[in-house]
Amino acid sequence: MRMNLTELEIRVLGCLMEKELTTPEYYPLTLNALAAACNQKSNRDPVLSLSELDLQRGLEALGARGLARLTTTGGRVNKYVHSMGDKLGLAAPVRAVLAELMLRGPQTAAELRGRSERMAEVGDLAAVEEILLELQQHGPPLVVRLPRQPGRKESRYAQVFAGMPEFPEEEPEQPGAAPVARPRVGNQRLEQLEQEVGALRDEIGELRREVEEMLAAFS
Template identity: 85%
Template structure:
């Protein structure tokens, strides 16, 4: 399956997966309902605005990849469904996690657990982390763990349907202010910090190498 979906295609796919779980009575979606879902202001980051012709083009592109299709169910009005369950073999909790990442961008496991509950039961934090690990190890990988940001204790996760995100170098946390007079020589402190930075750079280099291998698999 070719990755590098557009922002439009990712928003459509995320909305179809979301609405299947949150409002199954209104799923499959008409083009009008899909437009309302894609352009809604809640649970979306960023908030976007697409016309129905835009969505039609996006649906055709997803259809060519086997990720969405027109269904004959529901009478004379055209309605659309995603094919993520069949195409990628994803459970409802995994689809909920992936939909949240598509609709709101990178998030921590705790944020995903809280936000996915509106769609389906995803379990405790450990269960969400297991879902994320499964999505990372999926063939192809669907999620990547981002380097921890400065000032954040928890790592964030991102979907990779648009291709691998740019991975900034992870910044070491600022050392706490000493409560007692400094006794360590300045050279030793500097060496310690350089070792930490070197370790972080190595971890990021390994992650980038994995990204390049994944991209090569889809080229």
């Protein structure tokens, strides 16, 4: 299975997974229902505005990968389903956590626990962490744990259907701008911070290499 999905394909697939769990009475989804799900302004990051032509293109690409298909249940209106449960063997709680990552981007285990409950019973925080570990150990891996950012207490997790997420660079100060006040730190503390930054960069580089190798193996 190719892992380098586009943002469009990830949004379509995530919405199909979400609606199967939250509104099973309206699933499979018509193209209109899928458009409403993909373009809704809540529980989405980023908010998108996709046309039916965009959605059809995304569905065709997902169909070629065996991840979504047109149903054969009859009726005059075409309806669509995902194949994540059959294709990758993912249970409902696991699909719920993965769908949240696909629809809202990187999140902590605690955030995922609170947000995934609307789709499935994912259990307590320890249970969610077990789900995340399962997704990290899946063959191929579907989730990675991001390096903990300075000033944050918890690590975040991200899906890797589109590859390794980009890490924001620190914006340089503009020439002529007033200097930003920074607290003074001792030499020992400064050295410790420099070591932590260096370790973080090494970890990011290693994660990037692992994902690139994974993508090459499954492309």
